[in-house]
Amino acid sequence: MQKSVTATPPRALRLGTLGLRTRSRSPSTPRPRRYSFAALDSFRYQMATSKVQPESNSKVLILGAGNFGSCLAEHLGDSDHRVFLWAREEDVVKHFNSTQKHSKYLPDHTFSKNIVAVGPELPDGTFINEMDVVLFAIPTQFLRQNLEILNSSFDKGKLPLLIFVNKGIEIGTDALTLEIIADTCGVEVAKAATFISGPSFAKEIVRRKPTSVSVVSFTEAEANKTAALFHQPHFRCYTGSDPIGVELSGALKNVYAIAAGMSDGLGYENNTRAMIITRGLAEMTCIGTAYGASPLTFLGLAGVGDLFLTCSSSSSRNYTVGKRLGQGEQLDTIIETLGSVAEGVSTAKSVRELIRKLGVVNCPIAERVYEVLYEGKSTNTAVTELMLLPQSRELTLPPTIGKPAEKLLQRLGL
Numbered sequence: 523m524q525k526s527v528t529a530t531p532p533r534a535l536r537l538g539t540l541g542l543r544t545r546s547r548s549p550s551t552p553r554p555r556r557y558s559f560a561a562l563d564s565f566r567y568q569m570a571t572s573k574v575q576p577e578s579n580s581k582v583l584i585l586g587a588g589n590f591g592s593c594l595a596e597h598l599g600d601s602d603h604r605v606f607l608w609a610r611e612e613d614v615v616k617h618f619n620s621t622q623k624h625s626k627y628l629p630d631h632t633f634s635k636n637i638v639a640v641g642p643e644l645p646d647g648t649f650i651n652e653m654d655v656v657l658f659a660i661p662t663q664f665l666r667q668n669l670e671i672l673n674s675s676f677d678k679g680k681l682p683l684l685i686f687v688n689k690g691i692e693i694g695t696d697a698l699t700l701e702i703i704a705d706t707c708g709v710e711v712a713k714a715a716t717f718i719s720g721p722s723f724a725k726e727i728v729r730r731k732p733t734s735v736s737v738v739s740f741t742e743a744e745a746n747k748t749a750a751l752f753h754q755p756h757f758r759c760y761t762g763s764d765p766i767g768v769e770l771s772g773a774l775k776n777v778y779a780i781a782a783g784m785s786d787g788l789g790y791e792n793n794t795r796a797m798i799i800t801r802g803l804a805e806m807t808c809i810g811t812a813y814g815a816s817p818l819t820f821l822g823l824a825g826v827g828d829l830f831l832t833c834s835s836s837s838s839r840n841y842t843v844g845k846r847l848g849q850g851e852q853l854d855t856i857i858e859t860l861g862s863v864a865e866g867v868s869t870a871k872s873v874r875e876l877i878r879k880l881g882v883v884n885c886p887i888a889e890r891v892y893e894v895l896y897e898g899k900s901t902n903t904a905v906t907e908l909m910l911l912p913q914s915r916e917l918t919l920p921p922t923i924g925k926p927a928e929k930l931l932q933r934l935g936l
């Protein structure tokens with residue numbers, strides 16, 4: 523017989539080993555700082571700021587009608603929310619509203635009748651203020667320009683639930699999405715923002731294949747609302763409080779997916795791919811730790827979960843870019859014909875900068891991916907160089923912990 527799962531866990535477990543705050547703690551009691559990674563401390567959680575609890579029949583605006591935006595529109599439309607899917611292409615809007623089909627993504631799929639396409643102009647303030655939820659499914663490199671326009675449309679005292687699903691780091695600034703939001707819309711909006719990340723190919727969600735994701739925010743109530751909005755028997759949401767670690771995980775795994783694809787494209791087999799995944803995870807954790815994220819976050823769905831998924835499937839655009847490079851195609855041709863964004867290509871540039879700024883020395887895979895993408899190094903040479911590296915310890919976390927995260931948290935007043 524199975525044991526009951528309703529028994530109260532020991533106090534230490536209920537509080538968590540990570541310094542979680544209890545509601546009963548008096549303000550004079552010292553905070554239980556058992557864990558030093560800046561971005562993880564849950565006492566930084568903020569009060570809820572968005573206007574409603576979006577349980578059912580919420581009005582949801584999805585910005586970006588690509589693979590993932592369309593898929594999430596379908597997921598929410600399917601759960602009886604009223605979804606407005608913004609596309610910047612007029613023909614996509616017209617085709618969708620006359621056929622309930624998307625002309626570019628999943629063209630054979632009939633989408634939920636609860637979805638209406640809007641665009642090509644960005645919705646105005648009046649429209650946005652009627653929304654309970656605004657979800658951004660816009661590639662990272664284009665997010666800033668859209669937020670700059672949308673900022674004036676947000677009523678800061680009555681924000682909709684704001685959700686971001688992009689997985690990348692901005693070129694030129696090395697900014698995470700949190701910083702892009704803070705720069706364009708202010709720190710209060712950044713603190714309220716929620717991030718969804720994890721192993722979740724769009725087309726599999728539409729086919730209702732069991733899927734799990736991380737849902738994180740500095741504002742606990744906003745993460746809970748987002749999880750409640752998305753949670754379904756085929757779609758599990760696990761909440762958390764390390765948006766910096768989750769963002770880094772989602773962005774970095776794309777770079778290692780390119781490396782895994784290169785290896786497969788060159789004809790290497792399972793051992794090599796497993797090596798890249800595992801050493802990739804070690805590199806991701808080093809970069810994340812140096813940044814100030816919790817190393818534990820990299821062991822979660824957004825970290826190893828998504829790394830494993832994208833490094834081992836040709837459904838991944840990033841893996842596909844790597845594989846085609848390994849087979850000898852040119853990057854320009856691959857990007858022109860891919861038909862969809864591969865965030866790892868731009869993120870590889872930002873990661874290179876970040877590695878330098880953080881002084882992280884042991885990221886040879888990320889360095890080789892950059893050199894193949896941007897310096898004309900052949901994939902064969904990259905692999906040979908990796909195999910000829912001197913022997914080293916398997917795991918060494920960097921000694922300097924947390925500067926960029928501390929700076930960001932200070933800026934957010936957390």
Ligand SMILES: NC(=O)C1=CN([C@@H]2O[C@H](COP(=O)(O)OP(=O)(O)OC[C@H]3O[C@@H](n4cnc5c(N)ncnc54)[C@H](O)[C@@H]3O)[C@@H](O)[C@H]2O)C=CC1
Nearest residue numbers: 586587588589590591659661664687688689723724862863
């Ligand atoms: N496809 C997937 O399975 C998943 C994707 N993601 C992430 O979601 C984000 C979006 O990915 P996809 O929808 O798959 O990409 P996609 O390439 O299929 O679609 C991108 C969308 O962005 C729009 N867009 C392009 N330039 C724009 C601009 N300047 N301003 C506004 N919109 C613009 C395009 O019109 C298109 O609708 C990426 O960061 C990706 O890493 C996350 C999880 C899963």
Ligand SMILES: O=C(CO)COP(=O)(O)O
Nearest residue numbers: 720721722723838839840
């Ligand atoms: O992030 C993804 C699934 O979790 C999608 O990966 P690609 O962008 O490589 O297709």
